[in-house]
Amino acid sequence: MIQVTTEQMAVFVATLSVAILSPGPGVIAVSQGAFALGRRRALTYGWGLAIGASVWCLFALLGLTALFRVAPWTLTALKLMGGAYLLWIGVKMWRHAADPLPDPAQGRARGLWAGMALNLSNPKPALFYSAVLLSIFPGALGLADKGAIYAVALSVELLFYTALASLMALPVLRQRYFASKFWIDRGAGFAIAALGLSLILRP
Template identity: 30%
Template sequence: MDLVASLPAFVAAVVLISASPGPAMALILRRAALRGFSGAVPTVLGLEAGLYLWALCAAAGLAALVAASEVAFLVLRVVGAGFLLYLGVRMWRSAWRSRRAGVAAEPEEPPGTVSRRGWAKAFGEGAVVMLANLKAAAFMVAFYPQFVPADRPLFATTAVLALLQVGIEIAVYLTLAAVVGRAGAWFRRPAIRRRLDAISGTVLVALGIRMATDAR
């Protein structure tokens, strides 16, 4: 298999994967809706940093060890499910508080501005969500070897392919964030924000429960 010849299939697969619904998409959509494009950037970068680390772990064989280890698998599953549940419940609480107050809770920062603390928090949330996602570990182990020729070094080739994937996903997610961010004023209306928080919280709680109860 020639690496260059397989790139179109790799790119197509990555685009389809990045467009699939999941915790990453839920985080990005909510962040872009409430904080605008610039507010979504650290979330996207955090998610992609976590993805790239999983890719390197897969190339080094560590992801396969995690998937095979009962203890590591259980710990990551509990951490990942717990963090998704935490984020989901936090969004539910925000929706409930704003409903009782009659207005949407004020955002931590004005739309379009991101403080250093806010940037680090959003980046960290994205990274933790991706690193605690066992599906990502299993995916990396199965996905990348299909595109690495037998005569190529596994680790170096995987690292390059992962950079390409990260670049594609950043472009896709930031484009989506820019589109959603343009409608930010509508999303930030009290009634719409309450619904957005409620829906986003429900999605993340459902994904957390699924992660906690999913068999291998």
């Protein structure tokens, strides 16, 4: 039986929504993908990003941050590996900025798994979810409660990335991207690489 209240869920959704709106590697990547590849291909990538982000919620519900407290080196290792992956993605975007636009039907693979990998490369959401869960749901959570919270988190993430991919694929925005592809791709690559570097260097 689910014990969490509607009010708690509403606060959780509001808090998560505000956090998702802050620019991160997923937002940058799905926006650039929608510009370059169109809505259909960007949606698959965006859903991968949503699932990847929601997995951190699941890990937090299962007590991953307890592991971080007991063995801090595990968080350090995750941050180093995740930061290196984001750096690699950013450098690739920078280097390919001058490439011609890919064929939307045969564009560079940005599928479900690629989206999941990008959002799983950053362990910060695990800490965010843990802090939010502890503050909003202070009591002991049963299996049904955890399932309901995860389902809500996944739904919010999917809704956000679906809306973002659809918005950024609008013809007027894509036309502006086509006119400035080199600089937009360079900017996106720099931003993702900078986020990766900050993940590695920040204590």
